[in-house]
Amino acid sequence: MEKKDMQEQVVINGVEQFRGFAKEGRCASYIPMLAERNPDHLAVSVIGPDGYEVRAGDSEELFTLQSVSKVLTFILACMDKGLPYVLERVDVEPTGDTFNSIIRLESHQPGKPFNPMINAGAITVSSMLTGHSPSEKLTKLLHFLQQITGRALTINEAVFQSEWQTANRNRALAYYLMDSGFLDCPVEEALEVYLKQCAIEVTVTDLAKIGLVIAHDGYHPLLKTQLFSKEVAKMAKALMVTCGMYNASGKFAAFIGLPAKSGVSGAILAAVPSHASLHSPFPTGCGIGIYGPAIDEIGNSVAGVQLLKYLATKWQMTIF
Amino acid sequence: MEKKDMQEQVVINGVEQFRGFAKEGRCASYIPMLAERNPDHLAVSVIGPDGYEVRAGDSEELFTLQSVSKVLTFILACMDKGLPYVLERVDVEPTGDTFNSIIRLESHQPGKPFNPMINAGAITVSSMLTGHSPSEKLTKLLHFLQQITGRALTINEAVFQSEWQTANRNRALAYYLMDSGFLDCPVEEALEVYLKQCAIEVTVTDLAKIGLVIAHDGYHPLLKTQLFSKEVAKMAKALMVTCGMYNASGKFAAFIGLPAKSGVSGAILAAVPSHASLHSPFPTGCGIGIYGPAIDEIGNSVAGVQLLKYLATKWQMTIF
Amino acid sequence: MEKKDMQEQVVINGVEQFRGFAKEGRCASYIPMLAERNPDHLAVSVIGPDGYEVRAGDSEELFTLQSVSKVLTFILACMDKGLPYVLERVDVEPTGDTFNSIIRLESHQPGKPFNPMINAGAITVSSMLTGHSPSEKLTKLLHFLQQITGRALTINEAVFQSEWQTANRNRALAYYLMDSGFLDCPVEEALEVYLKQCAIEVTVTDLAKIGLVIAHDGYHPLLKTQLFSKEVAKMAKALMVTCGMYNASGKFAAFIGLPAKSGVSGAILAAVPSHASLHSPFPTGCGIGIYGPAIDEIGNSVAGVQLLKYLATKWQMTIF
Amino acid sequence: MEKKDMQEQVVINGVEQFRGFAKEGRCASYIPMLAERNPDHLAVSVIGPDGYEVRAGDSEELFTLQSVSKVLTFILACMDKGLPYVLERVDVEPTGDTFNSIIRLESHQPGKPFNPMINAGAITVSSMLTGHSPSEKLTKLLHFLQQITGRALTINEAVFQSEWQTANRNRALAYYLMDSGFLDCPVEEALEVYLKQCAIEVTVTDLAKIGLVIAHDGYHPLLKTQLFSKEVAKMAKALMVTCGMYNASGKFAAFIGLPAKSGVSGAILAAVPSHASLHSPFPTGCGIGIYGPAIDEIGNSVAGVQLLKYLATKWQMTIF
Known part of the structure; x- marks a missing residue:
């Protein structure tokens, strides 16, 4: 199996392994339109600085940013x-x-x-x-x-x-x-x-691209353009670490250790700086998009968090 | 000037430049013994994985960990x-x-x-x-x-x-x-x-060594021994980032971006993981100890925070 | 001097004596129209069950109920x-x-x-x-x-x-x-x-009449009509005692001891049940209306509270 | 039946009628010794200024003041x-x-x-x-x-x-x-x-005597002695009304309307000023002691509050 295929296999396995966690959560009920989503959906996209993307699960699903x-x-x-x-x-x-x-x-x-x-x-x-x-x-x-x-x-x-x-x-x-x-x-x-x-709609690929640009300090590696300043990008990452996962941000930092932001739609955006993925088999400096609409009481995708933890561990990605 | 001398010069300059900030704070008054410290003191030590240390200011001072x-x-x-x-x-x-x-x-x-x-x-x-x-x-x-x-x-x-x-x-x-x-x-x-x-007394060198071990995930590079697990070390760093600088931790993460813990004695401990200092002229993966007893209302050393920010910027150290 | 005249003299003296207290407060500033009122105004009306009214100060002033x-x-x-x-x-x-x-x-x-x-x-x-x-x-x-x-x-x-x-x-x-x-x-x-x-406008006389009806448990002694039930009236009085003077209600109960409600316009309404004024020279069971637009930080008329305390003491009115 | 007997009958009936309410509460569990009390106990004593007392229920029980x-x-x-x-x-x-x-x-x-x-x-x-x-x-x-x-x-x-x-x-x-x-x-x-x-132990009769003295503004009608000042007595009554029944004081004032203080032992002390019982068949100005150890979540005797409400209604006692 080629290296690329191996990485694709990792995300496919991850989705399979963690899809079941959705049962421990439920779709956001206070927004009627979100309550109607399929709670068993789970999708992920990871994109590296060379544009290389691995994807798995219901990755065609559109969902709102929240x-x-x-x-x-x-x-x-x-x-x-x-x-x-x-x-x-x-x-x-x-x-x-x-x-x-x-x-x-x-x-x-x-x-x-x-x-x-x-x-x-x-x-x-x-x-x-x-x-x-x-x-x-x-x-x-x-x-x-x-x-x-x-x-x-x-x-x-x-x-x-x-x-x-x-x-x-x-x-x-x-x-x-x-x-x-x-x-x-x-x-x-x-x-x-x-x-x-x-209410802006995205796919996990969109999220992954956003994460990619934040990971690279505002520089879009595919467009080869600086979209926003390094200073703002670093502050955004700091905010994602200290406050990004609602009032479970501390636990997320402690157990996963990546700048991330979640939404009650079940979306998770993660930005993995190059230096936080030096030992990763995946191209360093990537963006990750996850979608799993069944959320926990705090507002984070139950299966999504597990899947992200799995990837962070598997690929040795952490800012700490 | 040699590389080592240049780095020593950086910390010496930093101490000179930021010592004056002490005026904007004052020694902790609610602990009588701390109130008697000299508010103008400022000291720093940085130690790399090879044991190389640069020091400046009142680095012989003993102060309590708090x-x-x-x-x-x-x-x-x-x-x-x-x-x-x-x-x-x-x-x-x-x-x-x-x-x-x-x-x-x-x-x-x-x-x-x-x-x-x-x-x-x-x-x-x-x-x-x-x-x-x-x-x-x-x-x-x-x-x-x-x-x-x-x-x-x-x-x-x-x-x-x-x-x-x-x-x-x-x-x-x-x-x-x-x-x-x-x-x-x-x-x-x-x-x-x-x-x-x-009330345990340390010097900035002691603090720097503590930071060094945390930076290296529990491994003591001078002793070549794993003192505690990587998992615990990473959680300690996460806690330092999200909660280490009292209720200014968010701002510290946003503006400085290093795992750090302060004390009302004016102590600051920082742990700079190797990957957070890839572009640093200083050997990657270092510990930093700072002492500046004049603290702000929140409890952090006024001059110490400025000095640490200066070093983080100068040496391009950040986890974000 | 006749008894009636004596009581009129009491309220006239009271207004004179306490008008100066307005200096310790100021008109509500967060509602522009209230800020324009004359802070030195002070007025009072007391009405008994026989319709007998004593009045003093700026009793013709219209002010809002708040x-x-x-x-x-x-x-x-x-x-x-x-x-x-x-x-x-x-x-x-x-x-x-x-x-x-x-x-x-x-x-x-x-x-x-x-x-x-x-x-x-x-x-x-x-x-x-x-x-x-x-x-x-x-x-x-x-x-x-x-x-x-x-x-x-x-x-x-x-x-x-x-x-x-x-x-x-x-x-x-x-x-x-x-x-x-x-x-x-x-x-x-x-x-x-x-x-x-x-924003309903009243005079101190209007307030006194409202107080009179509440004092008499919903019965209007001048109209000889029960306007609302005794049960509701008693609950209104209980609420006035426990919560009527904003977060100074406890102190008002402790030091004055009458069911009262204040407004940031400087209005105070007090209801004195018959049994709470058994030793009063004033006909038992009266209503009191007070207006003094300079209020304290909590929202109560500074001069008004003093004046009411004076009357309560002078006429031995208290529910306790 | 004589008047005195009729009043005794009222308290006896009350105890019978409300003893069952104990089921809706339970003895304070956080103090081990209180948890062992018999939750079905209910006792009451009412004492007038002439020393006349009516009593019913487990009135010999000793319980702590709390x-x-x-x-x-x-x-x-x-x-x-x-x-x-x-x-x-x-x-x-x-x-x-x-x-x-x-x-x-x-x-x-x-x-x-x-x-x-x-x-x-x-x-x-x-x-x-x-x-x-x-x-x-x-x-x-x-x-x-x-x-x-x-x-x-x-x-x-x-x-x-x-x-x-x-x-x-x-x-x-x-x-x-x-x-x-x-x-x-x-x-x-x-x-x-x-x-x-x-932990001072009393009977309902002791409580009733305390209530009697507070009701009479610090004057002990049996001893014919002023034990404490009227000013302090009135403030005590005000505090009992605004804060005496824990965070159900507002409801107690609204529904019962008497100065009272409860304890987690199931004790209730009430002071009924003379003017608050003008229409009572019972001698005006009395003290009431109640004991019912099964308390509600807030800390008040469940049966005791019901019994006191019954007496207040029956005898038309209220400060409002």
């Missing part, structure tokens, strides 16, 4: 406004709280959201994107994603509508942020951007 | 009891709270401390060390440290007494943990171990 | 829906938190508001009023108030607009309540009712 | 040190939190306990009692109680030992208070006083 989008808008806001502007409005500290918690906005004056990976911080970040309307801001974001993935992504309107109708908790967060001065545009605009960015 | 000891007892507890035992009693999630916060023990049932780097978790860890008495436990810890540093370390009794007298907040934490079932030995024993481990 | 309205909508909701319906949606426990706190909605599942005197609970109560629109609900409330006061009250549109524009914190509360299932109508409707009820 | 003692040490501390001294160290605001909560000591700086009826505040109060040792302080307290009840009360050593051994949560509170400067004597002394006061 919280994975938080990394992307953070990067875009930094590109648009500069890091100092962004960091004045959102901190980069993990919290240990659930992603939709509102308590800290009141208990820690002046109510600056703790990091861009929880809903409060992400809504603040979405409010900062440049553009005269939600539509302009989203056009910019989609353009940015098209640069990375090489294809035009679209917003799943049904998912957006479904979330928009039930976004009371996010509205509470947004109005609270507005009251404390941490929102850069009207609430409804910020929420429209935020919920539409969450 | 919270830096939390990493060491965590490692020792894992060696003694195994990871599963330890993780059943202490979680590995960052909190965003101050190091001595008690709120989460009540608000998050069943009151398991969130991580071993905050006081609550560290007291739980100290209670787990094997030994029939505080003295036995500390003997083990000191022996472990002697293996790493190559010299017999001692406990500063005056600092211990000073902390013991004013340990009401830690006693509150310990009794709360006892009430919730997260203490493995009587409160006073756990506190004696905890406060004595905090 | 939080005083919370007692009235609570009573109205109980009349409309019955106590069990209301108590299923709002608890009657004091909190010790600020009036606009959101923390407890998250920290105490299932997020039932703790009492109808804090904003969260009051918005829930407003959402329960019967009527097909905010306008219908408010018409009912105004009709109810007209019965009590004998005159048509009106909503100060400018104050309402001023609050409506800056109601982000209340919107956050309302959306949170909606998310948890503790809102009986759409957010914007509930908020319109809530903010308009806050 | 939290009921908090009212008594508050009164004693005020007698010893004066109200201003006491109120500088403990506030009088209800919290809505459980009786042993520690959160607020950290979240509300400077950590002054919110009221003397929660454990934190009660420990602070116990630390304030005058005396050179716990024993001296308790001697004073027992003397004070002997004045009221006319008999020498004793501390149940077995209950004290049982609580002393398991007092970790209270120790946590005490050390936290010590750290914040809200303890007037060493922790162990304060706890010894606190836990011994909790």
